[in-house]
Amino acid sequence: MADSKLPKSALSRRVYLIYIIPAGIYLLLLALYPFVNLLWMSLSNVTTLNIVRGSWPFRGLSNFVALGHLSDFVLAFRNTLVFVLIVVSVGMLGGLGAATLLQVKGRLSAVGLGLMVFTWAMPPVVLGSLWKFLLLPGGLVNSILATLHLSKGPLWLVQENLVLVSVALVNSWAVIPFSALVYRAALIDIPVELLDASSVDGATPVQRFLRIKMPLLLPITLILTVLTVVYAFRSFDFIYVMTYGGPGVASTTLPFLSYRLSFINYKYSLGASVAVFTVVIVFILAFVYVRALRRTEQT
């Protein structure tokens, strides 16, 4: 009779675990094992000769030490930090701003929200290609700037001191809808009575925003920050399509560097080292943020 009723206690746990097994095995083989492989690669010397077959000579941490001396790595690290900073700040502030603007009900809001969500859903290769075109020296953006007599029209994707920012801004643009959706849901959750009561007490919209909305939005902001930071660190598609890391390494971030080292320079071990380094940084950052989140939840 045991198998004709809902199992209880230890037996029931076993049944539920069975449901997890297929995905567990799958991820073990195609996600966890490759990751361990990556770690091993970063600690050995892997070349085109021994990547598929053959054994890898162990090299300890020498690859990581070599990275420290590689100017491309240092530059890529700095670029990644700048990139993440831009995408997180513009992406989240833009999202909050958009969510606030979209609180107004009506057709226009619906259209605006729809366009934003659709943009988010589009493949990054398409969006990146589109903006590459828009940011051409004679492209639409510069045409508009010229018509408004604002600027001669910078070389967005060519000037070394501008490339990274340009790609970061495009990436932010693509990511704002996500933050906007999250903030929109959070704003809707704020009890109307709270806001009405404060109006009665004479609070201005700005005060309402700063004193009531922002503190209530703090937990969601922290979660969103973790997600956006992780996303920005991993971001690869836009750079690949818009600038291919260039000119030189002006727009190379850590993920792109690891790709280039492995697939263009065939320096698999170095590429793996950069990748492991990136993952470690991301893990640490996420850990720190989750800690902060727990603390705010306790207060």
Next chain:
Amino acid sequence: MGVIFLIVIYGVPLLWLAATSLKDNRAIFANPGGIVFSPSFQAYAQMAREGTLGRAALNSAIISIGTTALTLLLGIPTAYGLDRVRGATLTVGLGVLVLLQMIPQTATIIPLYRVLGAWRLLGTLPGVVLADTALYLPFTVLVLRPFVGGIPREIEEAAAMDGARTRTAFLRIIVPLLANGIATAASLVFILAWGEFLYAISILTSPDTYPISALISQQISAYGASWSGLMALAVIGSLPILVVFVVAQRRLASGLSLGAVK
């Protein structure tokens, strides 16, 4: 007022995408920022003649549908099992999934290339499907779990008292109740897989097998001058997204904020 601004910065680029695909290539070359133009279907006609589009679209469809199906097949039971098992297993499981999601694609492609090579799956579309599924499975489980959480355990207990086994309860009762969540997850995974190109260009060897996203990524480097062609390809490549969007807009919006945040 501000909403108009949003409509402009999100509407104009999309409009420009469509408009450029209808321009003559020489006109673009002369003036990439030109607003006035006479429409021409030259780019689309050329694509139709060359025939690459049909093949690429089929490849995209195989990859996206295959990945969506496989992730759901593996992910739905996992979301159910994880949510119901509770306790330490749940915490560890979620932790592993969240960590896996943080690993950049460029990190996993290197060893994944080797694993697929050992299984002789390099250069094949199923190889890409397997790689993409591994990539999107954690996300799928994380999106589905809140939906499973929304189904009260009493339903399973009631089914058990009627004599149903767990598996029957799962298939006949839980899964149908998850229809909403499944539709949300399916839409999201399909969109993501449709746009995925790194695994595709790394695993596939022949451009014949490239999906549209891979073609677009390569067009940039190879055919820098044919903007109308590229935009036309991009427009066609975006149509399925448009379809999914029109059908599932509300689900996308809620699934994103719900699943990703909780």
